[in-house]
Amino acid sequence: MNDAREVVVLRYGHRPGRDDRMTTHVGLTARALGADRVILPDNAGQSAETVRDITDRFGGPFAVELRDDQKAIVRDFEGVVVHLTMYGERVQDVEAAVREAVGLDEPAVVGEASPPRDLLVVVGGEKVPWALYERADFNVGVTNQPHSEVAGLAVFLDRLFGGAELDREWADADRRVVPEATGKTVVDADRDSADASDDAAGEGDDAAGEGDDAAGESAGTDDRTETDDRTEANDRTEADDCD
Amino acid sequence: MNDAREVVVLRYGHRPGRDDRMTTHVGLTARALGADRVILPDNAGQSAETVRDITDRFGGPFAVELRDDQKAIVRDFEGVVVHLTMYGERVQDVEAAVREAVGLDEPAVVGEASPPRDLLVVVGGEKVPWALYERADFNVGVTNQPHSEVAGLAVFLDRLFGGAELDREWADADRRVVPEATGKTVVDADRDSADASDDAAGEGDDAAGEGDDAAGESAGTDDRTETDDRTEANDRTEADDCD
Numbered sequence: 463m464n465d466a467r468e469v470v471v472l473r474y475g476h477r478p479g480r481d482d483r484m485t486t487h488v489g490l491t492a493r494a495l496g497a498d499r500v501i502l503p504d505n506a507g508q509s510a511e512t513v514r515d516i517t518d519r520f521g522g523p524f525a526v527e528l529r530d531d532q533k534a535i536v537r538d539f540e541g542v543v544v545h546l547t548m549y550g551e552r553v554q555d556v557e558a559a560v561r562e563a564v565g566l567d568e569p570a571v572v573g574e575a576s577p578p579r580d581l582l583v584v585v586g587g588e589k590v591p592w593a594l595y596e597r598a599d600f601n602v603g604v605t606n607q608p609h610s611e612v613a614g615l616a617v618f619l620d621r622l623f624g625g626a627e628l629d630r631e632w633a634d635a636d637r638r639v640v641p642e643a644t645g646k647t648v649v650d651a652d653r654d655s656a657d658a659s660d661d662a663a664g665e666g667d668d669a670a671g672e673g674d675d676a677a678g679e680s681a682g683t684d685d686r687t688e689t690d691d692r693t694e695a696n697d698r699t700e701a702d703d704c705d
Numbered sequence: 706m707n708d709a710r711e712v713v714v715l716r717y718g719h720r721p722g723r724d725d726r727m728t729t730h731v732g733l734t735a736r737a738l739g740a741d742r743v744i745l746p747d748n749a750g751q752s753a754e755t756v757r758d759i760t761d762r763f764g765g766p767f768a769v770e771l772r773d774d775q776k777a778i779v780r781d782f783e784g785v786v787v788h789l790t791m792y793g794e795r796v797q798d799v800e801a802a803v804r805e806a807v808g809l810d811e812p813a814v815v816g817e818a819s820p821p822r823d824l825l826v827v828v829g830g831e832k833v834p835w836a837l838y839e840r841a842d843f844n845v846g847v848t849n850q851p852h853s854e855v856a857g858l859a860v861f862l863d864r865l866f867g868g869a870e871l872d873r874e875w876a877d878a879d880r881r882v883v884p885e886a887t888g889k890t891v892v893d894a895d896r897d898s899a900d901a902s903d904d905a906a907g908e909g910d911d912a913a914g915e916g917d918d919a920a921g922e923s924a925g926t927d928d929r930t931e932t933d934d935r936t937e938a939n940d941r942t943e944a945d946d947c948d
Contacts, residue, residue: 484726487853494852495860516851548882549889554871595887604859605871606882608759609737610730613859616847617738620860628797628848639791639849644838646792 463496463623463630466578467541467564471615474532474594475587476503487612488585489513489526495619496627497583499525501535521632521651536597541580543598546614547590550601557621560600566622583618585611706739706866706873709821710784710807714858717775717837718830719746730855731828732756732769738862739870740826742768746775764875764894779840784823786841789857790833793844800864803843809865826861828854 463469471492476485485502486509492500493513502510510526517524529535536543542563561567565578584594595601604614619627632638635651706712714735719728728745729752735743736756745753753769760767772778779786785806804810808821827837838844847857862870875881878894 480726483723484730487727487855490850490852491856494848494850495856520850547889549885551886552871552884554868555884595889598887601885601887603882603884605737606884607733607737607763607875609733610855610859612730612853612855613734613738616853616856616859617863620863625797628795632850639846641795641798641846641849642792642844643794644841644844646790646838 463498463627468499468580469497469619469622470499470501470580470582471497472501472532472535472582472584473503473506473587474536474584474590476506476509477588478505481506481587482508484612485509485587486512488615490516491612491616492583492619493517493522493524495616496623496630497619498523499527501527501529501532503532503587504528504530519636520638521635523633533591533593536582536584536594539580539582541582542600543582543584544600544602544618545584545586545590545594545598546604546611546618547586547595547601548603548606548608549595550603550606552606553602553604553618553621556600556602557618560602561622561624563599566624581622583615585615587611706741706870710809711742711823712740712862712865713742713744713823713825714740715744715775715778715825715827716746716749716830717779717827717833719749719752720831721748721751724830725749725751727855728752728830729755731858733759734855734859735826735862736760736765736767738859739866739873740862741766742770744770744772744775744778746830747771747773762879763881764878766876776834776836779825779827779837782823782825784825785843786825786827787843787845787861788827788829788833788837788841789847789854789861790829790838790844791846791849791851792838793846793849795849796845796847796861796864799843799845800861803845804865804867806842809867824865826858828858830854 471488473485473488475481485506489500489502489509490513493516500513507528510528513524513526517526542560544560558567560581562576563579564581565576567576584590584598602618604617632651637648638651640647640649714731716728716731718724728749732743732745732752733756736759743756750771753771756767756769760769785803787803801810803824805819806822807824808819810819827833827841845861847860875894880891881894881896883890883892
C-alpha cells in the first residue's frame, strides 16, 4: 500500500480442511486492509488460489506466496516482527511503539524520526513455537480474550494504518463495487460512474457474488429472490472449502 | 458493555458444517469487542455452545441466543439496524452518523443530543434477503472489497466504540490472561497479580489453550515443545468443528 515499506502477513500453520476458510479469510483480510503481501504455508494452496483470484478481479497490487519455511521467514526477517497473540501486550498500549518502529508515526523525540522499516505480522494457526514469542519484537493482543485471528488481524491493521488503508485505490481491477446506502452495484473498474448498462451490471454483479461467497459473505444477485441458483464455480468452492 | 444501550450482533444465515467456525468466530468476536449479545440461527447450536463455554470461563456479561426467526428480528427491532455488506456505504463516511444515531457521539447541533438507542449489527452468512438492505438504517461496507465478515465486524465494533471496548472489564471469569511482552500467563481471575503457583498456572494455561483453540488461534502449553499432545476436549472440538 505504501512504497516506503512492505507490510507482510504470515499465516503460521495451517491444517488442510479444517483451516481452509480461516486461512482464506486471513489472506483476504490482509489484502483488503492494506498489507502488501501474504505468505501462506505450502499446504494452503486452495486458499492461495482464492486470494489470487480475488486480486485478479478486484485489483492489487497484492502478492500471495506459498512457503514451507515459516520458521526461517520469521527468524531471518529484516524488519520489525509483530506476533498477534491473546497473551501479548495490549494493542492500545503498544500500537504507537509499533508505528514508530516502522516509521509510520511521528517520533517521541523531535529530530529522531525513524526510517521506514518493513513489517512482518504473524498470525497463528495451529501450533506456534515458543521461539516465535522470543523472536517477535512485539507480541500483541487485540484484547486478551480468545476470539478470532481474523478479527485480531483486522483491528491491528486498521490501527496500524490509522484508517488510511480504507482509502487505498486498486490497480488492474476488472470490477469495482460502488458504495451505496441501499443497493448492490458493481461496475467495470475502468468506468468512472455507476451508470453501467443492464448487461454489464448483471455480469459484474454475478462475478462479485462469487467473490463475495469466496469470502464467506452473502451471495450475489440471487439474494434478491432468495432462490438457490448458484454457479458451478460457487458450488465447487463451497464443497472444497470444508472437506 | 454499556448500561445505556444494548448492542446486539445477529448472524444472518448459517450452513452447518461449512460455516461452523465462521459463526463461532462471529460470536467470539462480538463478545471480545464489546457487544452485549449475539443471536445465532437455531441450526448453529455448536457455535453457541462454544461461545457460552468461553463466556463461562473468561467472563461476561455476554448473552448467546439461538433463534429461528431472523427476518422478524430484523423487521421488528426497536432501535438502529446496521447491516455490514461490501455493497454498503464506506464505514469511514458513516461511522459518525451511526454513533450519533445510537447516542454514542456528541451531536452535530448543540442541544440536540441523541438519547441512547439499541443497535442491531447484522452480519451476513449465506443468503441475505433484499428486505434486509431496505430495512437497515445503515448498510455499511468495511471496505467495498470481498474479505471476511469476521474482519468487518471487528473493525466496525472497534470504530463504533472508539476503542473503549478494549478496556472493558469482565465479570464472573474463572481465569484471566495477563498481557506480557513475552510470555503466556493465565491466572485465576480473582487474583490480582500473575504470581500464581506452578500448579495453578499450569492448569490455567491448559484451559486457555482449549479456549484459544476453540477460537482457531494457537494452542496452549504444548506450544513450547511443539509436541502433538492435546487434551480430549481439544480433539473433540477440532473434529466436530468441520464435520
